Structure formats: structure tokens, C-alpha cells
């Protein structure tokens with residue numbers, strides 16, 4: 001397999017051993033796996049799988065940073081490095097191939113790639129998967145993806161447990177024979193049988209009525225169904241995927257959802273991350289949604305082909321409580337209203353997005369936002385530092401009952417003053433920020 005070694009601290013001996021183990025060193029853009037040998041984890045992690053090798057002793061905090069940024073592993077340089085690396089690279093080889101997201105499934109960020117990896121790993125099994133995540137995060141999309149990747153030839157049958165009236169849901173799912181109830185004018189096999197050889201997708205599963213939950217449990221345990229009005233049980237091969245945007249643990253505790261059914265549904269549990277935890281995906285999502293808008297509305301008068309940096313920065317700072325669905329609505333709404341010009345501007349966005357995006361210091365902890373602001377020439381580091389200092393100072397003073405010495409302790413080294421006047425620095429800061 002092709003690997004790239006970035007940094008120089010890997011010994012010639014280790015490099016030779018990796019070559020003997022069958023790995024070829026190539027330029028970074030051609031590598032399937034990248035090895036970073038550096039004192040700190042790379043600040044711009046790549047899309048290709050990567051492993052971080054600490055140039056010095058391995059700091060556990062750095063290991064966590066690297067893994068959260070998407071590293072497969074973080075390793076110290078030891079005499080066994082080449083052996084461990086060979087193992088890790090081989091493992092990655094198994095996982096790499098299916099990790100490329102299909103068109104229309106944006107997953108560039110570490111959080112989205114982690115979820116995609118979990119979907120890939122469970123797709124080929126017949127285990128029940130429970131997809132959790134806030135509204136609009138892409139659970140429907142994930143369920144379709146699981147089915148497509150499963151290699152199952154049967155149908156994908158979505159069942160929205162919240163949308164079907166309670167009195168009809170059993171008949172819809174399990175089918176009925178003619179005359180089973182007053183509206184049963186013909187035999188019907190039901191949705192579960194329709195998914196034979198395929199996938200049953202129980203969407204909004206938290207809304208399943210209690211009585212149905214009990215029946216579903218039997219169906220999931222034995223993969224059998226009986227039509228209403230008939231006592232014969234039929235075996236059906238189907239794979240179950242369920243989704244919820246509520247906390248099922250809590251519902252189980254409140255006795256609103258059966259613990260047994262929950263265990264059955266959540267054999268594999270995959271969390272689809274909220275958009276605010278995957279802001280690196282924003283530029284590509286926006287690009288994809290613009291293209292999708294014109295695909296869905298080919299008669300649109302003219303085309304937006306670019307998004308300005310200010311517009312993108314504003315989108316990146318908004319908290320997106322409605323996740324990708326809200327982003328889609330915002331982009332579509334902006335494009336519908338746009339009458340001229342090929343660039344999406346800040347002024348094209350709905351006002352709530354522009355307003356809800358103050359340039360707070362906290363937003364700047366996001367590397368994407370920071371990068372975009374630097375690119376757009378809009379970063380004033382001193383102003384940001386001042387804003388952060390003022391906010392921390394106000395909070396520390398409030399928590400310390402207004403005592404500069406105690407606030408200094410709460411603020412750490414930065415505001416400690418001198419031994420004889422421990423609140424001196426904080427008092428100076430109070431004057432500077434005109435808080436006194």
C-alpha cells in the first residue's frame with residue numbers, strides 16, 4: 001500500500017522495515033495512508049486516513065487532539081514503531097476502500113467521517129442499527145446509505161411510526177386478510193413482507209405506540225409476521241434500521257419505550273453528528289446544496305456559482321439548531337430570492353442568519369471560521385483577544401464577588417499580579433476594560 005511519511009523524524013531503520021513489510025513511500029497526494037511525524041498533531045488534517053507519530057514523548061492530550069481530528073492512531077517513537085505501524089497501516093487498508101462517501105453525502109470532517117466509517121462497518125452485517133442524532137442531521141440519508149452498502153437486493157421500506165395513525169399501523173406493518181376489519185377489502189401482505197431481502201427503516205421509532213412495541217419485539221426476535229385475521233406466522237428475511245431524534249434512554253427510564261425493544265433495535269448504535277460539530281463540512285455542503293437547487297429547479301433564471309468568504313464565514317458561525325435541513329432551507333430560500341449575480345452574498349442570507357452570527361471570540365475557536373476570516377482579511381486578533389479577556393474578566397469578577405485577588409486566582413497565571421498585590425493585574429485589566 002502507498003504511504004507518505006511527512007516530517008523527518010522517522011529513522012532510516014524504521015523506513016526500511018516498513019518497506020520490507022510491503023509498504024511503498026510515495027508523494028503525499030498519492031498516499032493512501034499518511035504518517036505525520038511532528039511535535040504536535042497536524043493543524044490541517046488531511047482527508048486520507050492518517051496516523052500521528054509524536055516526535056517527542058507522546059502527550060495523552062495530544063493523542064486525544066489527534067484522534068478527534070480524525071487520526072486512526074497516535075503513537076510514540078519507540079523501538080517497536082515500525083512493527084506497530086505496519087500493523088496499523090494494514091488495518092487501515094481493510095477500512096479505507098469503502099470509506100469514500102457517495103455523491104450527495106458530504107463527509108469531509110472528522111466527525112462525519114467517523115459516522116460514515118461506522119455505517120460502512122455495519123452495512124454488511126444483518127445487525128439492527130439505531131441511528132440517533134438531532135433533527136435534520138441526516139439520519140434518513142444514513143439509513144439509505146446503509147441499505148445501499150448492505151448488498152441486500154430487496155427493497156428499502158421506510159415506515160414513519162409517527163405519521164401512520166395508531167389504529168392503522170399494525171395492519172400497515174404486518175398486513176391483513178380480507179375481512180379482518182371493516183376496511184380490509186383485499187388481502188395485504190404489509191410493509192415488513194415488502195422489505196423481504198431488504199431493509200425496514202423504522203423512522204421516528206420513539207413514536208411507536210406501546211401495544212405495537214410488544215408485537216414488534218416478537219417480529220424482531222424471530223423475523224416472523226402474522227397478518228391480521230390469520231394465525232399463520234411467516235418467516236421474512238429483513239434488516240432493521242431505526243432512527244430517533246429523542247433520547248431513548250430517557251424514554252425507557254420514563255417507561256414510555258420498552259427496554260427490551262430498545263435493546264433489540266440498538267445492537268449497533270450510530271450517532272449522526274450535529275452540523276455545529278462538523279463545520280469543516282460547510283463549504284462542501286453549501287456547494288452541494290447550490291448544485292442540488294439547480295438540479296431541482298432547472299428553469300431558474302440564472303446561476304450562482306460561488307459563495308463569498310463573508311457569506312461562508314457567516315454560515316459557519318451560525319449554530320444550526322435545525323442542522324443540514326435548516327442549511328438546505330436557508331440556501332434554497334436565498335437562491336430563490338436572488339435575481340442577479342453569480343455570487344451568493346452575505347446580504348442574500350436571511351437576516352436571522354446574519355444577525356445570529358456575531359463575531360464572538362468563541363466562534364473563532366473554530367479553525368474553519370478562523371481560516372476563513374484570515375483569508376477574507378477580516379481578522380483583528382487584538383480585538384478578539386480583548387473581547388475574550390473582557391468576557392473572562394467579567395465572569396471571574398462575578399464569581400469572586402468582585403474581589404480582584406480572588407478573580408486573579410480564577411483567571412490563572414494571566415491575572416495573578418504580584419505577591420504583595422495579588423489583585424494588581426486584574427485591577428489594571430478592570431481599568432482598561434472600563435469595568436470599574
Ligand SMILES: Nc1ncnc2c1ncn2[C@@H]1O[C@H](COP(=O)(O)OP(=O)(O)OP(=O)(O)O)[C@@H](O)[C@H]1O
Pocket residue numbers: 104105106107133134135136137138139140141142244245285288324325328
Ligand atoms: N452529509 C450530508 N450530505 C448532504 N446532504 C445532507 C447530509 N446530511 C443531511 N443532508 C440533507 O439534509 C436534509 C435532512 O436530512 P435527513 O432528512 O436525513 O435528516 P434526519 O436526521 O432524518 O432529520 P429528522 O430527525 O428531522 O427526521 C436532507 O435534505 C438531506 O439530503
Ligand SMILES: [Mg+2]
Pocket residue numbers: 139140203243
Ligand atoms: Mg428523518
